[in-house]
Amino acid sequence: xxxxxxxxxxxxxxxxxxETDAMRIVNHAxxxxxxxxxxxxxxxxxxxxxxxxxxxGVALAVVELNVNYKSSARYGDRVRVTCWIEELKSRLMxxxxxIHNATTGVLLVTATTRxxxxxxxxxxxAVIPERWRTAMAK
Amino acid sequence: xxxxxxxxxxxxxxxxxxETDAMRIVNHAxxxxxxxxxxxxxxxxxxxxxxxxxxxGVALAVVELNVNYKSSARYGDRVRVTCWIEELKSRLMxxxxxIHNATTGVLLVTATTRxxxxxxxxxxxAVIPERWRTAMAK
Amino acid sequence: xxxxxxxxxxxxxxxxxxETDAMRIVNHAxxxxxxxxxxxxxxxxxxxxxxxxxxxGVALAVVELNVNYKSSARYGDRVRVTCWIEELKSRLMxxxxxIHNATTGVLLVTATTRxxxxxxxxxxxAVIPERWRTAMAK
Amino acid sequence: xxxxxxxxxxxxxxxxxxETDAMRIVNHAxxxxxxxxxxxxxxxxxxxxxxxxxxxGVALAVVELNVNYKSSARYGDRVRVTCWIEELKSRLMxxxxxIHNATTGVLLVTATTRxxxxxxxxxxxAVIPERWRTAMAK
Numbered sequence: 001x002x003x004x005x006x007x008x009x010x011x012x013x014x015x016x017x018x019e020t021d022a023m024r025i026v027n028h029a030x031x032x033x034x035x036x037x038x039x040x041x042x043x044x045x046x047x048x049x050x051x052x053x054x055x056x057g058v059a060l061a062v063v064e065l066n067v068n069y070k071s072s073a074r075y076g077d078r079v080r081v082t083c084w085i086e087e088l089k090s091r092l093m094x095x096x097x098x099i100h101n102a103t104t105g106v107l108l109v110t111a112t113t114r115x116x117x118x119x120x121x122x123x124x125x126a127v128i129p130e131r132w133r134t135a136m137a138k
Numbered sequence: 139x140x141x142x143x144x145x146x147x148x149x150x151x152x153x154x155x156x157e158t159d160a161m162r163i164v165n166h167a168x169x170x171x172x173x174x175x176x177x178x179x180x181x182x183x184x185x186x187x188x189x190x191x192x193x194x195g196v197a198l199a200v201v202e203l204n205v206n207y208k209s210s211a212r213y214g215d216r217v218r219v220t221c222w223i224e225e226l227k228s229r230l231m232x233x234x235x236x237i238h239n240a241t242t243g244v245l246l247v248t249a250t251t252r253x254x255x256x257x258x259x260x261x262x263x264a265v266i267p268e269r270w271r272t273a274m275a276k
Numbered sequence: 277x278x279x280x281x282x283x284x285x286x287x288x289x290x291x292x293x294x295e296t297d298a299m300r301i302v303n304h305a306x307x308x309x310x311x312x313x314x315x316x317x318x319x320x321x322x323x324x325x326x327x328x329x330x331x332x333g334v335a336l337a338v339v340e341l342n343v344n345y346k347s348s349a350r351y352g353d354r355v356r357v358t359c360w361i362e363e364l365k366s367r368l369m370x371x372x373x374x375i376h377n378a379t380t381g382v383l384l385v386t387a388t389t390r391x392x393x394x395x396x397x398x399x400x401x402a403v404i405p406e407r408w409r410t411a412m413a414k
Numbered sequence: 415x416x417x418x419x420x421x422x423x424x425x426x427x428x429x430x431x432x433e434t435d436a437m438r439i440v441n442h443a444x445x446x447x448x449x450x451x452x453x454x455x456x457x458x459x460x461x462x463x464x465x466x467x468x469x470x471g472v473a474l475a476v477v478e479l480n481v482n483y484k485s486s487a488r489y490g491d492r493v494r495v496t497c498w499i500e501e502l503k504s505r506l507m508x509x510x511x512x513i514h515n516a517t518t519g520v521l522l523v524t525a526t527t528r529x530x531x532x533x534x535x536x537x538x539x540a541v542i543p544e545r546w547r548t549a550m551a552k
Binding site: 017018020021022024025027029074075 | 293294296297298300301303305350351
Binding site for chain 2: 298299303304305306308309312330335337338339340341342343344345348396399
């Protein structure tokens with residue numbers, strides 16, 4: 001569960017048919033993309049914008065991913081992806097996630113991702129711009 | 139443009155990062171999945187449900203796809219996918235589509251898809267269940 | 277079928293699990309990505325390289341897509357994607373495709389795509405570099 | 415690195431354009447699908463077949479995923495995915511992975527996945543069929 005002391009963003013959408021596989025459930029890889037979209041929504045929820053972040057010449061590269069799959073989702077299910085910042089340092093960010101079936105409330109996935117800020121041109125580690133760090137954490 | 143005499147469904151969402159490619163625009167394959175999701179929304183907009191349709195033992199298999207790409211979409215863009223039924227026969231359906239940038243109104247894609255109803259168990263062509271045909275066309 | 281008077285490239289690979297959907301067959305959108313990969317292999321088959329093409333500051337943007345789905349593929353099937361150049365002008369290319377089950381020989385898909393050459397920086401239409409045009413068509 | 419005392423399977427392929435994103439590198443979600451395909455190849459390398467496994471009415475559901483991203487891959491890169499069995503119990507399997515750039519030898523990703531065997535009809539935990547367990551571990 002998101003810590004009580006900080007902002008958490010929740011996004012809801014329907015499971016797309018293309019996201020299912022021959023087991024008739026959502027393929028495990030697609031949860032990773034939902035988490036990515038949830039980070040985008042987090043930034044929007046903070047009045048910020050990840051595209052603007054990249055226009056400053058930096059990006060957040062994923063360096064670690066840990067996912068626990070608890071229950072499965074099916075085509076047409078309404079799912080809710082919640083994410084929050086676990087840790088925010090000058091060059092690093094860690095996000096926490098929970099994904100639920102929005103209708104039944106069943107927990108589908110818990111996860112974390114770690115990111116490093118990199119300079120888009122050189123690929124070298126970079127400091128997260130102060131303005132963006134403040135916007136994300138507030 | 140959707141014919142004036144019939145229902146058309148419009149769905150809006152943000153472009154996901156995973157949908158872009160190294161040209162920094164949405165990869166052309168993903169529009170196909172957006173169109174598929176738009177058909178799902180069409181059914182919901184008619185008070186119906188494609189998952190329920192499949193639970194009756196039938197499915198709509200895509201047999202033809204025609205897409206014209208007019209302009210490109212980028213990460214974070216808000217897009218609007220509109221679809222409507224071009225043709226509805228006992229065993230066949232044809233959908234028409236337009237995809238716009240929802241913010242600027244720029245037309246991105248026009249497309250059509252043709253579908254045949256098949257029996258999910260045998261794969262043989264089947265008649266679209268009357269109840270569903272009525273729901274979709276009303 | 278590819279015209280007898282020109283080079284055609286064939287690529288074989290296994291259907292990935294993630295490419296299937298809840299109908300237990302390959303989702304129709306993934307054939308589009310297979311065709312894209314087949315164009316990459318075409319370039320490699322000509323001793324060329326699409327990545328090098330883009331490093332010259334130009335790209336081939338897809339402007340039209342026409343696909344006919346004849347039969348379906350399943351997880352683990354070996355498929356063969358064949359492509360060839362239908363038309364090659366100073367700013368335009370058209371590819372033709374056939375996709376078969378490589379084991380049974382059954383035809384799965386026929387398709388064409390049309391592309392325009394664009395300047396990657398400005399997005400404006402551009403002339404296909406002569407050297408590359410020659411390499412592709414030889 | 416795969417333990418010296420057991421079989422490890424390596425698969426090579428080219429990075430597809432659709433697998434890249436606007437950072438001009440492979441999107442982190444696609445490595446998950448490469449790992450899935452690598453498990454398919456592992457089964458083929460053991461003279462077995464995951465499709466046949468599922469035809470026996472059971473499946474291996476992913477319950478945990480841990481990935482460390484070390485370096486990035488780009489369009490057209492030749493990558494090599496290596497996987498092996500870390501642990502094999504009556505109802506559980508754990509796979510280990512390494513993904514390299516096959517040309518330069520640079521390590522891109524290390525990962526593990528945990529799976530439970532489930533009955534495809536009921537979704538309940540099931541024992542991995544003995545015959546298949548033997549084939550995989552030999």
